[in-house]
Amino acid sequence: MCYDVKTKLESQLRRAKRFNDQGWKAELEEKLLPYMEHTYYHVSGYMHPKLLIYTNDKPCIPTLSIWGLVPHWIKNNDQRLKYWNNTLNARGETIFEKPSFRESAKNKRCILYVDGFYEHHHFKGKTYPFFISGIDKMPLAIAGLWCEWVDKETGEILNTFTIVTTKGNALLSKIHNNPKLIEPRMPVILTEETEGLWLEPINSEYQRNEIMNLMQPFPENKLKAHTVRRLRGKQAVGNVPEASVYYRYNELEVA
Numbered sequence: 331m332c333y334d335v336k337t338k339l340e341s342q343l344r345r346a347k348r349f350n351d352q353g354w355k356a357e358l359e360e361k362l363l364p365y366m367e368h369t370y371y372h373v374s375g376y377m378h379p380k381l382l383i384y385t386n387d388k389p390c391i392p393t394l395s396i397w398g399l400v401p402h403w404i405k406n407n408d409q410r411l412k413y414w415n416n417t418l419n420a421r422g423e424t425i426f427e428k429p430s431f432r433e434s435a436k437n438k439r440c441i442l443y444v445d446g447f448y449e450h451h452h453f454k455g456k457t458y459p460f461f462i463s464g465i466d467k468m469p470l471a472i473a474g475l476w477c478e479w480v481d482k483e484t485g486e487i488l489n490t491f492t493i494v495t496t497k498g499n500a501l502l503s504k505i506h507n508n509p510k511l512i513e514p515r516m517p518v519i520l521t522e523e524t525e526g527l528w529l530e531p532i533n534s535e536y537q538r539n540e541i542m543n544l545m546q547p548f549p550e551n552k553l554k555a556h557t558v559r560r561l562r563g564k565q566a567v568g569n570v571p572e573a574s575v576y577y578r579y580n581e582l583e584v585a
Contacts, residue, residue, distance in 0.1 A: 332419060332447050332449070332472075332493050332495060332515070332516065332517045333374055333375045333376065333418055333419070334372060334373070334374050334375070334447060334448035334449075334459075334561060335370065335372075335373060335375075335444045335445075335446070335447045335448070336370060336371055336372060336373075336444060336445045336446045336447070336448070336461070336463075336573065336574050337369075337370050337373075337381065337442075337443065337444040337445055337469075338368070338369050338370075338445055339363075339366075339368040339369060339382075341443045341444065341445050341469035342381060342382040342392065342442075342443050342469075343358075343382070343392065343443075344443045344469050344471075345384050345389075345390060345392075345441065345443065345471075345525075346358075346384075346390060346391060346392050349389075349390040350390055350391070354391055357391075358392065361394075362382070362392065362394045365380060365394060366380045366381070366382070366394060367379065367380070367569075369569075370569060371569050371570055371571050371572075371573040371574060372448065372561055372567070372568070372569055372570075372573035372574065373569060374561075374562075375397045375398060375418035375419075375493075376415060376418070377397075378396050378397055378398045378414070379396070379397055380394050380395065380396055380397075381394075381395060381397060381442060381491075382394060382395070382442075382443075383395045383440040383441065383442050383474060383476060383489075383491050384440055384441045384442075384529070385438065385439075385440045385476055385529075386437075386438065386439050386440070386529045386530070386531065387438075389526075389529045393440075393476075393489055394489065395440070395476060395489040395490060395491045396488060396489065396490045396491070397418060397490075397491060397492075397493075398414035398415065398417055398418055398490055398491075398492070399414065399417040399420070399430065399431070399434065399475060399476070399477050399490045399491055399492035400413070400414050400417070400477060400479040400488060400490045401417075401429070401430050401431075401433070401434075401477055401479070402433070402477060402478070402479055402480075404479060405482075406482065406483070407481065407483070410479070414490070416430075417430055417431075417492050418492060418493065419492060419493050419494075419495050419515075420435075420475055420492045420493070420494050420495065421494075421495055421496075421515075422473075422494045422495060422496045422518050422542075422544075422545035423496070423545060425475065425494060426538065426542075431475055431492070433477070434475035434476060434477050434492075435475060435541075436532055437531070437532075438475060438476045438477055439473070439474070439475055439476070439528055439529060439541075440474045440475065440476040440491055440529075441471050441472065441473065441474060441520065441525055441528065441529065442471075442472045442474050442491065442493065443469040443470070443471055443472070444469060444470050444472055445463060445469055445470075445574075446461050446462055446463030446464070446470065446574060447461075447462055447463075447470075447472075447517060448460065448461055448462070448558070448561060449462060449502065449505050449506045449516075450506075450508070450561075451504075451505045451506070451507060451557075451582075452507050452508055452509060453581075453582055454581075458557055458579055458582055459557065459558050459559070459560065459561045459562075460505045460555045460556065460557055460558065461555065461556060461557075461558045461573075461574045462501070462502070462505070462516075462553055462554070462555045463553065463554060463555075463574075464552060464553060464554075465551070465552050465553060465554050466552070470517075470519050471519065471520040471521070471522075471525055472493055472494075472517045472518065472519060472520070473493075473494040473517070473518035473519075473520055473528055473544065474491045474492060474493050474494055475491060475492050475494060476489060476490065476491040476492075477489075477490055477491075478490075493517050494517065494518045494545070495515045495516060495517055495518065496515070496516060496517075496518050496545045496546060496547055497513055497514070497515065497516075497547055498513065498514030498515050498516040498547060499516060499547035499548060499549065499550040499553075500550045501550040501553055501555060502514045502515070502516045502547070502550075505555060516547060516548065518544060518545055518546075518548075519548035520544070524544055527540060527541070527544065528541065528544060556576045557576065557577055557578065557579055557582065558573060558574055558575065558576065558577050559572060559573065559575075559577045561573070
């Protein structure tokens, strides 16, 4: 369900570099970079890392945001801590219906850039991690939702986000075979042509339908995948360059 990603600072700045001159860098270096990890070779959403997103409010300037959407109606930190592990992903098919996501789906959509994402394959009672990335080695633009939550105790404003998912393509159907799930899933991956549409405001039923039409599996011929070292448990490789490097499991029958 895309709970694990690889993302470098350079990749997260992809959109800013495409649309801005050099003026945005000073603000970024002063306000954002000291508070974030610059390279995640592997990071789990359950760690609630701070990553750069591009919101519909600031489509070309990155915003530091925490993975795990916290709806504005969450009352306090105790409720937030119990809740936000359940909002790392949002099913694209129901984002306009679920209470956790519907307000953000209407008014607060965002994009996150990653170098790739990890999924686990189930085989004979064990799980094997795969790394999935673009065939062209370029960062992937992932559709997301965001929200600002105000801590009433401190007045602090937290910017948070979730990754939107859709049905898995043929490649993910081979990999993401968790028996507890109804179907394989994958993040909604946008193209340069559809990024703008994802960030546009919704003022009509037609525009809402256009957003829903983006909930499509990314073409499998534009992605590649390979097995990698363990990401979880005692053998977890950690946040090191080797996390996304090919690793062979002799017992595994999936190429």
